[in-house]
Amino acid sequence: MRFGTLEAGGTKMVLSVGNEQNELLEQASMPTEAPEKTIPAMIDWFRDKNIVSLGIGTFGPVDLNQASPSYGWITKTPKPGWSDKPLLPPMRDALGVPALIDTDVNAAALAEWQLGAAKGLNSCMYVTVGTGVGAGLVIEGKLVHGLVHPELGHMLLRQEPGDPAPDGFCPYHKGCLEGLAAGPAIEKRWGTKAQYLSPDHEAWKLEAAYLAQMCMNAVCAFSPEKIILGGGVMQQKHLFPLIRRKTLELLNGYIQAKAIMERIDSYIVEPGLGTKSGATGALLLAQQAYAESVK
Amino acid sequence: MRFGTLEAGGTKMVLSVGNEQNELLEQASMPTEAPEKTIPAMIDWFRDKNIVSLGIGTFGPVDLNQASPSYGWITKTPKPGWSDKPLLPPMRDALGVPALIDTDVNAAALAEWQLGAAKGLNSCMYVTVGTGVGAGLVIEGKLVHGLVHPELGHMLLRQEPGDPAPDGFCPYHKGCLEGLAAGPAIEKRWGTKAQYLSPDHEAWKLEAAYLAQMCMNAVCAFSPEKIILGGGVMQQKHLFPLIRRKTLELLNGYIQAKAIMERIDSYIVEPGLGTKSGATGALLLAQQAYAESVK
Numbered sequence: 062m063r064f065g066t067l068e069a070g071g072t073k074m075v076l077s078v079g080n081e082q083n084e085l086l087e088q089a090s091m092p093t094e095a096p097e098k099t100i101p102a103m104i105d106w107f108r109d110k111n112i113v114s115l116g117i118g119t120f121g122p123v124d125l126n127q128a129s130p131s132y133g134w135i136t137k138t139p140k141p142g143w144s145d146k147p148l149l150p151p152m153r154d155a156l157g158v159p160a161l162i163d164t165d166v167n168a169a170a171l172a173e174w175q176l177g178a179a180k181g182l183n184s185c186m187y188v189t190v191g192t193g194v195g196a197g198l199v200i201e202g203k204l205v206h207g208l209v210h211p212e213l214g215h216m217l218l219r220q221e222p223g224d225p226a227p228d229g230f231c232p233y234h235k236g237c238l239e240g241l242a243a244g245p246a247i248e249k250r251w252g253t254k255a256q257y258l259s260p261d262h263e264a265w266k267l268e269a270a271y272l273a274q275m276c277m278n279a280v281c282a283f284s285p286e287k288i289i290l291g292g293g294v295m296q297q298k299h300l301f302p303l304i305r306r307k308t309l310e311l312l313n314g315y316i317q318a319k320a321i322m323e324r325i326d327s328y329i330v331e332p333g334l335g336t337k338s339g340a341t342g343a344l345l346l347a348q349q350a351y352a353e354s355v356k
Numbered sequence: 357m358r359f360g361t362l363e364a365g366g367t368k369m370v371l372s373v374g375n376e377q378n379e380l381l382e383q384a385s386m387p388t389e390a391p392e393k394t395i396p397a398m399i400d401w402f403r404d405k406n407i408v409s410l411g412i413g414t415f416g417p418v419d420l421n422q423a424s425p426s427y428g429w430i431t432k433t434p435k436p437g438w439s440d441k442p443l444l445p446p447m448r449d450a451l452g453v454p455a456l457i458d459t460d461v462n463a464a465a466l467a468e469w470q471l472g473a474a475k476g477l478n479s480c481m482y483v484t485v486g487t488g489v490g491a492g493l494v495i496e497g498k499l500v501h502g503l504v505h506p507e508l509g510h511m512l513l514r515q516e517p518g519d520p521a522p523d524g525f526c527p528y529h530k531g532c533l534e535g536l537a538a539g540p541a542i543e544k545r546w547g548t549k550a551q552y553l554s555p556d557h558e559a560w561k562l563e564a565a566y567l568a569q570m571c572m573n574a575v576c577a578f579s580p581e582k583i584i585l586g587g588g589v590m591q592q593k594h595l596f597p598l599i600r601r602k603t604l605e606l607l608n609g610y611i612q613a614k615a616i617m618e619r620i621d622s623y624i625v626e627p628g629l630g631t632k633s634g635a636t637g638a639l640l641l642a643q644q645a646y647a648e649s650v651k
Contacts, residue, residue: 208479209612211576213577214576215610217572219513219531274512282578284503284507314528
């Protein structure tokens with residue numbers, strides 16, 4: 062059986078076809094332009110792929126309430142042309158297949174939980190640190206949606222001493238997590254794109270301190286059994302030991318969990334599925350959409 | 357049928373007997389002294405009460421893992437004499453009834469969700485602001501335990517401009533939520549117990565700003581459908597409009613949820629069960645313990 066998957070990003074759309082063995086068989090990508098142009102192009106790509114269902118992990122905010130008339134619509138986004146636009150409905154209807162949608166980070170969290178770094182656990186947080194910062198959560202064995210869906214990147218953090226740009230760069234909140242620690246914040250603060258900063262640049266200690274605050278706040282807020290950090294900025298692998306050390310320092314022995322105190326190296330980790338968490342999550346959503354349609 | 361309930365607090369133990377109609381019939385309280393003294397006294401009180409099960413909402417940290425050999429033990433606490441001490445097991449064994457335990461705030465969250473301010477919803481956060489700050493969470497229709505259990509009071513916050521004590525008073529983390537906004541922090545900052553500060557004292561604007569940061573971070577972290585604020589400090593009812601206004605100001609229109617943007621008065625609310633959330637939650641746990649034992 063063939064399942065369609067879509068990772069809908071602010072910059073590009075990644076389309077794929079996967080199978081029941083959770084393998085991604087073929088893939089294409091196209092730039093994210095106006096929905097009037099991009100959605101028909103995606104429909105065209107899928108049209109001869111013989112898929113039985115579609116799973117979408119998308120940028121947001123997005124309406125995830127399946128009972129809502131605007132289920133699968135992008136709600137309000139800075140991405141030009143996409144505010145209050147349907148994403149899932151036109152694709153589902155044109156392709157004539159059942160479809161499910163979630164945030165890109167929830168899709169990745171789902172995949173990491175079912176098949177990756179959090180396999181066998183009841184909870185995890187998957188964070189992507191890149192152009193923005195976003196998190197997908199599994200708590201008590203369920204993907205978290207809640208009122209809207211998590212927007213962890215906009216959590217407020219304590220300013221780090223010595224930060225040359227402590228006010229942050231988020232257009233909504235200035236010094237929220239994203240405004241302090243996303244890729245563009247690193248670039249604006251230091252005047253150089255993150256990937257060109259050497260591993261011993263002071264930028265990374267600061268970056269690790271903010272991401273450690275995020276880890277600490279997540280531990281305090283909802284106590285995940287695993288924290289998985291992905292995204293472009295986290296390709297700087299030297300960040301991991303810095304973040305782990307700083308998280309322990311911040312927690313200061315308060316949370317007496319061996320998984321944290323004694324095994325931090327396996328508590329704050331890289332994605333088990335590498336860069337395929339998002340696409341694999343969309344595949345799991347597609348499988349679920351199909352299973353629900355034939356039940 | 358009669359169910360035993362215990363609200364185990366750092367200062368006092370509140371014992372009660374409730375029925376299937378969720379009514380609390382009789383109540384007693386005793387100071388929290390050493391477990392060797394207090395636990396037998398509690399067992400004595402329950403012994404002739406003819407209860408079929410026991411539900412406990414307790415201070416923490418506490419082991420909530422039912423598969424753990426130390427289920428129902430207080431783990432590490434600043435409360436003298438209670439570190440690594442069993443609370444549930446000796447009571448369950450002496451009384452010969454099934455028992456369940458959760459944190460005091462999870463018990464309150466459970467009651468508010470089943471019977472109170474969050475009835476009919478899939479998620480809520482119940483926060484108590486008093487001697488400490490703690491939160492109980494229901495997410496996707498389940499009480500949240502996770503790796504340990506939420507310890508929201510120890511989330512790090514941004515220092516508010518103009519705070520005369522921005523470093524905070526938590527012995528573990530200094531300027532965490534609890535170190536900045538719990539009752540003792542208010543008293544240390546202003547030199548007067550919170551209840552003696554007049555409603556127009558500048559303390560309250562600052563307090564509301566920190567609690568609004570907490571609300572914002574909760575919305576961003578896990579998107580609860582309702583935020584319920586209880587505890588001693590929240591008896592200052594004039595805090596509610598201040599917190600609501602500041603939360604909207606901090607979110608700055610980013611989370612486009614009508615429940616927040618248009619109905620903040622019914623989003624951040626007082627407990628629907630008044631001061632009975634905790635005891636009622638313990639009663640629900642007792643009913644559940646009984647139901648599971650006869651199933």
